[in-house]
Amino acid sequence: MATTRKTTTRKTTPAPVPQKCAPCAGTGETTETVRVGSRKGRETTNRQSALCSDCWGTGEALAD
Structure with a gap:
């Protein structure tokens, strides 16, 4: 009797x-x-x- 192979998926x-x-x-x-x-x-x-001088127009906060 052959066993079935289970595929594993990467969790993203x-x-x-x-x-x-x-x-x-x-x-x-x-x-x-x-x-x-x-x-x-x-x-x-x-x-x-x-133009916002902190984020240069991207609207995203800089990661410090």
């Missing part, structure tokens, strides 16, 4: 979910206040979007 673990960047909340962009004037630099009510 899921890839870890990267954490979101704190300053941009995972969007990759932050908002900056527009300043007007060369000497005093008055702030206006207008805002512009800028």
